[in-house]
Amino acid sequence: MAEHKRIVHPLLLFTLYALLLLPMSSTTIVTRFAPSPTGYLHVGGARTALFNWLLARHTGGKFLLRIEDTDLARSTEEATRQLLEDLRWLGFHWDNAELVFQSKRLPIYNAVIDNLISRGLAYKAYETNEELTAQRSQAERAKRQYRYRRPALTDEQIRQYESEGRPHVVRFAMAVHEYRFDDAVLGPNQGFAAGEVQDFVIRKSDGMPTYHFGVVVDDEEMGITHVLRGQEHLLNTCNHIALQEALGYPRPIYAHLPVILNPETGEKLSKRDRDQKIRKRAGEVMRNTKKSPADLAAITGLPLDRLTEWLANDKKQLDLSEQPKVMKAVGLREADLPEIMVHDFRKNGYLPEVLNNFLALLGWSPGGDRERMSMEELVSLFSLDGIGKANAKFNRDKLLAFNTEACAAGSTNARMVEAMRDFLSVNPDSPLREASDHDIEQVLQMNHGFHILREPDDKSRFLFIPDKQVEYQTDALDKVLRKNESQGAKALREVRAALEQVEPWNAGQVEQAIKAFCDQRQIGLGKVAQPIRVAVSGSAVSPPIFETLEFLGRARTIARIDRCLSSL
């Protein structure tokens, strides 16, 4: 039976190849992340950045960064610096060498706005904030939906307002009809009806463009092809496509990501959640201890009016210097607060690649059972169709488990030392900063099984402080050394002599000696190990004792035992 062999003509092959490539090269995917610099990056923003970055890297496209600093009151240079640092930490490298700052692009926006005004597609509006609020509440009282539509001003009125030099905004005269667009995640035909249309502000009275306007103009200029952002922007998209149509811009592909929810409240995860938690706790403490705001003010040293205002108003937030004072007063530790900022995760010792892995799973899945992925794997597996529609609660337990696993898997290599160094760079109070790479490697090994880098740090600080500075915890002394007529102290005194004989001093020999000691006395290892632990570390919890003693060395071990015994 003759096999039907087909010869493909090389020219045909070339043509097919070219056909395939041409449209590809002319539609290189360009994504962007466009945060506003008002503080550290939070996980919601990080997830948005991640998805945009992944799409660009997966397709060999570009990922651009733009700073939306049009809110003069809230944007700061410090925040921009923090934002960039967080993005670098996460490993999202952007492809525009020159960062785009919206605040530096006013002439460009104004030229476009002038053009719109001259075409009758935008106009100056002179209402004050108070007038607008009044109009809104009037509508609310009448149970009517408020929609701003162009007021009919006479030429006379306009002349008068202008001669008075009245402040004004510029609004976009949005054509009243239905707006529809296709969403790569939510499907076709998203949008709103004509009844929802209103003339939104495109230039504020301080001369800055609004978000809606800046986004549209800049996305066009930067050649953005795909906009991935949170679902809270879904309806904003109608404003954006209206503007694009008026300006003759092409429409990018939109993909709206599920919202990340606070597992406790079920609402959108917000920077304010930490503050809320402190306020809630403060309220409880005051009720339980019958303390007044004045008492709290006295304890924290904060002004009473400031404190009462904060207590009463959910919208008010403590600033970074006030927060720790109130936390201390109401017995909250940093670890009790939910991490929300990327910086918090860094400071607590999560690995950036793990945070990314976890964040990627919030609203996206590669399909099947696949969960643990390196950055490289995320890049190669990422695709728009893996993005889900349903909102996701931010569950820290799973992140913690991922981090534990990743640290355990990599705890012997240079990556973990590097990670620990990075952790220490944002935790300047740790004595481990003075440790050598070799010491750090040992600390990490001794603490194998830790969840976050904060744990080996916490549990190993005693190794890096002078013997004199070891602080003995009273409850540990009581429970381990003083209880039962000082059995523990007695064992400690006796094992001290045995330890002096150990030669050479290493974990194996120390173990042998201590175990021999236990056998001889017919007591359990715990009866001896715990007293030693308390003596050298000050607490009942430490890394495994034999390794700990090897690390400390004989002299320091004996010195700490002596000091502990004499303090009883």
Add this chain to the structure above:
RNA sequence: GGCCCCAUCGUCUAGAGGCCUAGGACACGGCCCUUUCAAGGCCGCGACACGGGUUCGAAUCCCGUUGGGGUCACCA
């Protein structure tokens, strides 16, 4: 409240009409290991929101109900 989006274990999810007695991960419970705290091993518990259709057959398609979320700024 208007408009919009969504709906599988407690949580994150797999699932594209028969591969589903619904899979995985985390959490949780039990046992084991153990010098503390952990980590680890083994086993277990646990979901298609509800009601109607369509179909030989529905977690999967359609409609409704309920529930949750988002959004209604001169913030982004």
